Amino acid sequence: MYDIYIKKIGPAEFERLQNISKQTFTETFAGDNSSEDMTEYLSRAFSTDKLRIEADNPGSEFYFGLIDNIVAGYLKINTGEAQTEQLDTNALEVERIYVLKEFQGKRTGQILLDKAIQIARQKKVTCIWLGVWEKNEKAIKFYRKNGFIEFDKHIFVLGSDRQTDILMKLELNQ
Template identity: 50%
Template sequence: MEPITIRKAEGSDLATVQQIGRETFFETFAAANTEADMQKYLRENFSDANVSAELSNPDSEFFIALEGEAPVGYLKINTGQAQTEPQGETALEIERIYVKNAYHGKKVGQLLYEQALTIARKQNKTRLWLGVWEENPKAIRFYEKNGFVAFDKHIFQFGDDAQTDILMKKELAD
């Protein structure tokens, strides 16, 4: 395995973000959801219009993890109005850490998380936060290992299925 590098995504990375997003979302959640709900979600949420809007939002940033030239995952962070739940100007949301299954256990997710932490500190944020599906124990353990604690819940509507996300936060020391 070549070393993993991380670079900031740009508008020209639309197809890369879509491909990683669709592949990793399907790998992670297809077995626990209906085919119809999965296809609808992938079609709508990773459409050209939707991903282009996300990439061009000044309050969101994407970072792509690469092994050599091959994209293996990405990070999406949000501040200000781009946050999926209002958490204030001193918070940074980790909306997505998506890593291809073949790269689980190879520290790619950890590198992407550390990128988010570095940015939060550079921007003088006092809190990192995220939402994680209650049926994703692997991700919950990952965030707990990195110092996150649950503080609330919200409903994530996935097609006809109302799913519960656990909201987790990590307070950042000065």
Template identity: 50%
Template sequence: MEYIQVKKATIDDLSATQRIGRETFFETFADSNTKEDMEKYLEDSFNNSRVIAELRNPDSSFYIAWENENPVGYLKLNTGTAQTEQQDQKALEIERIYVKSSHHGKKVGQLLYEKALEVAREKHNSYLWLGVWEKNPRAIRFYEKNGFIAFDKHIFKMGNDEQIDIMMKKEL
């Protein structure tokens, strides 16, 4: 594997952030969802105005894993009111860790997770939390391996389909 570098995304990375977001989400979930739900989610989540607002939000941050000039994965973190559910000032939410399928098993996800852990420690957060789809055993195993435990469930809206996410937490 080539050298992977994780860099914080800025507004200048809008196109790369959108591209890696769409590509990795589609690769991960297209086979398990309808075409209509997938198209709706991708448009709602990765349109220009939404991603620009997220990149400019001081309580959210994106990190892109680069292999040379190619984005191969990314991480989205939220604190404060940007958190999708908890909104606990002591918490850091990992909203997304996605890696291109070509790079599964190459430690890119682990590098992104380690960046989240580093940010949480810098911000003196008490814990990390996230939601992971109950039908994504690969991701659930990844988080369990990294010390996360399930503590609740919530609804994730995938297009028009309501799906169940397992909420997981790791105390720091």
């Protein structure tokens, strides 16, 4: 068994957050997208300025999932106005949940998602929602397994490519 635990990310770990954000996004999507689109997206979405603004937003929280003290994955959640879409003010968005390839399948993702659900219950929101690329079958299966259901779609722009994200939600019975 692995010793997996969750740690809230503070300013001192900012560089580690930026590194794992870029690495996990590349591992997940580089195979299905052009290198131009990937480069453009990585430099814009995970720039130091952008991540600092996100980290300073009081409605956003970042967590690392650590296996034996090594950063294996991370979670970003948003509530209130920090949500990327204002579908419901009393909801929690899982904006990012990513585990490094070499650590996948060891329950880090599950523990990170459980953390998001625990926070959602503490905050007494009515549902958790997220957007996932329609071609990301692995993640869709993971969310379905955790009770999420599809409820809408939206367009996500990666570089010059307009892609369809499926919106999924988990209703919480308080």
